[in-house]
Each structure stands twice: as structure tokens, then as C-alpha cells.
Amino acid sequence: MTDNKKDxxxxxxxxxxxxxxxxxxxxxxxxxxxxxxxxxxxIFCGYCLDKWLxxxxxxxxxxxxxxxxxxxxNAFATFGKYMKKDPxxxxxxxxxx
Numbered sequence: 001m002t003d004n005k006k007d008x009x010x011x012x013x014x015x016x017x018x019x020x021x022x023x024x025x026x027x028x029x030x031x032x033x034x035x036x037x038x039x040x041x042x043i044f045c046g047y048c049l050d051k052w053l054x055x056x057x058x059x060x061x062x063x064x065x066x067x068x069x070x071x072x073x074n075a076f077a078t079f080g081k082y083m084k085k086d087p088x089x090x091x092x093x094x095x096x097x
Contacts, residue, residue: 010081016084023082027079027082030078031079034074034075034078035071035072035075036071037071038067038068038071038074039064039067039068039071041062041067042063042064042066042067042070044057044069045059045063046060046061046062046063046064047059047060047064057077
């Protein structure tokens with residue numbers, strides 16, 4: 001019976017460590033996809049628009065810039081959600097003051 005309690009305590013202690021390790025890795029991979037996807041879509045759609053309308057390179061330039069803007073918007077939104085989900089770190093900072 002004491003072995004089960006030891007295992008439960010060990011699992012409880014390991015879980016926050018795993019969350020602190022895995023969450024930043026998930027954030028980095030999510031930020032990567034959130035930034036590459038709109039830029040790639042802008043380049044692809046701009047290229048197709050230029051071929052279709054024959055107005056090269058303006059469609060490509062415009063939609064690439066729009067994709068870059070969308071990528072930064074996605075990055076700030078994702079990072080903002082990540083910062084809101086970390087109440088333990090913000091509590092530690094306010095306790096020190």
C-alpha cells in the first residue's frame with residue numbers, strides 16, 4: 001500500500017516538470033506552423049493570381065506582404081494565449097514586489 005502512495009506522489013511531482021518542459025516546445029512548433037502557413041498561402045495565391053490575370057509581380061508582392069502580416073498577427077495571438085495560461089509565473093513575480 002505504501003508503494004502505491006510513493007508512485008502517486010512521484011507522478012504528481014513529475015507532472016508539473018513535464019508541463020514546464022513540453023509547453024514551450026509545443027509553443028515553438030505551433031508558432032512555426034502559424035507563421036509559415038499564411039506566408040506560403042500568400043505566395044501561392046499571389047503566383048496563381050499573377051498567372052491568371054497577367055499582372056506579375058504585383059499579386060505576388062501584395063499577397064506575400066499580407067501573408068507576412070497575418071503570420072505576425074497569428075504569432076502575437078498564440079504567444080498572448082500562452083502568457084495568459086501561466087498564472088503561477090505571474091504570481092511569483094507579484095509576490096516578490
